Amino acid sequence: MAMPEKKAQASDTQLAMQVVNHIRERIEDGTLQPGDKLPPEREFARKLKISRASLRTGIGYLAAMGVMKVRHGVGTFVVDGPPEIGKSSLGLLGALHGFESWQMFEARMLLEGNLAALAAERGKEEHFTAMAEEVAEMYATIDDPGEYLIHDVRFHRTIAQASGNPILAALMETISTALYDDRRKTVELSRGLKDSAEKHREIFRAIRARNAAEARKVMESHLQLAKTAQEHERAGRGRRNAHPRTKENGS
Amino acid sequence: MAMPEKKAQASDTQLAMQVVNHIRERIEDGTLQPGDKLPPEREFARKLKISRASLRTGIGYLAAMGVMKVRHGVGTFVVDGPPEIGKSSLGLLGALHGFESWQMFEARMLLEGNLAALAAERGKEEHFTAMAEEVAEMYATIDDPGEYLIHDVRFHRTIAQASGNPILAALMETISTALYDDRRKTVELSRGLKDSAEKHREIFRAIRARNAAEARKVMESHLQLAKTAQEHERAGRGRRNAHPRTKENGS
DNA sequence: TGATTTTAGAGGTCAGACCACTAGGATATA
DNA sequence: TATATCCTAGTGGTCTGACCTCTAAAATCA
DSSP states (O other), X not given: OOOOOOOOOTTSOHHHHHHXXXXXXXXXXXXXXXXXXXXXXXXXXXXXXXXXXXXXXXXXXXXXXXXXXXXXXXXXXXXXXXXXXXXXXXXXXXXXXXXXXXXXHHHHHHHHHHHHHHHHHHOOHHHHHHHHHHXXXXXXXXXXXXXXXXXXXXXXXXXXXXXXXXXHHXXXXXXXXXXXXXXXXXXXXXXXXXXXXXXXXXXXXXXXXXXXXXXXXXXXHHHHHHHHHHHHHHHHSOOOOSSSOOOOOOX | OOOOOOOOOTTSOHHXXXXXXXXXXXXXXXXXOTTOBOOOHHHHHHHHTSOHHHHHHHHHHHHHTXXXXXXXXXXXXXXXXXXXXXTTHHHHHXXXXXXXXXXXXXXXXXXXXXXXXXXXXXXXXXXXXXXXXXXXXXXXXXXXXXXXXXXXXXXXXHHHHHTTOHHHHHHHHHHHHHHHHHHHHHHHHOSTHHHHHHHHHHHHHHHHTTOHHHHHHHHHHHHHHHHHHHHHHHHHSOOOOSSSOOOXXXX
């Protein structure tokens, strides 16, 4: 047990924080596990002796932090899957503080490079097996960019797990997610899937060989390529800078 | 301009997201700047043609992400100060996924080490000046742990800024905040403030000399010391493991 | 058997009354 | 005048309870 106690920062609504703390306790004592479903709002509110509105405020808060997941008409669940710190805040904070693309890439490269190095030092057989599998799948789906990407993501995620540091993994997950949309387009358009698969195999080999320095280096060069590819592609299609927000999120 | 468009992830409430997106646009087009105040809820809700409840849901979401700050009886403001990704989620996610202390330290050390190296490469004169000032202040407040800590934090924050990558800076800020409480106790209890100041000066010198490798190394050894000190101190006072959550968050 | 409709359960939104906090102005007091 | 106290306007916080919408599964029909 570790995380320093971090109770309701000053200024957050009392009742909402009551909900947050209640749930925190349930999580800490193991009553709530990832994937579990919360009681219906009306019932839960009655149990906590607060109004449904307040309960919802608290749940909204948890949802925003990526701890809970609300499904309309179905229920509210404890989030499952890899943790992501600050799930959806990167975009907003980015707009607010003027983050730039190259900074995202730099952050990602730095994190993944180190993740790869740590994975080389601490990875377990099971991780290697999983990585090998994903690499194989990449080769197998080299003609199906959509499928390919799934294994690509899984491969990187496995490395993150193998690093043995879930916090770093979560940070990486956060950044990757933010980069995801663009990356998807890139991968789909670039014919370089074979080269990409090759690169991934190199990374895998370095990690399995427990060569941390090499793992870091290959990983960084891999991401460097992705970055460059994306920049070219981005430069290719005309810029749409008329209005800062062109809501072209179709894809 | 950079951040990939990241519209309402599936499943988030429509109206609340409408608020979020509205504010996002205002931020992106510069209408809303850090520190700005939002209109009163009743008025704002009327303007957006949604109920106050929905508006509040959206604002709560933004507050949870660390983008907005609500002050009871005063108003709602765009957050000022250094960005922090996933402001308050680390603790919850930690409890949920079992993060451990050493992982926090490792993450911090990795981030700050790289931040220091980048600062050495890219820092500007103004940053060096600010750092020098903080170091001087540290020496000056060596007998006042409370004051000392303020400059300590500012010093590290300046390095983060000097790195030129606000995303990495934000990540480090997040982790530091989570570590803050414990760290505070540590610093107060350890008589090593003089050594600490010394260490900070070393870091500063390495950065100003633009010696990235040295900066990283010294920074890491500094944090390593802090970690060790904290562990000793933690071991010193009796453990309280009876109940996983002993709500002794007084102090 | 397979497609369609119904329905129960859960979250989403709303309106409007009332509570609580903050800051600053008005007033009383020394 | 200086200072302490009170009052009040403005703003967020909470509550109630009705009604809307969505999902998934059961019931029904072809």
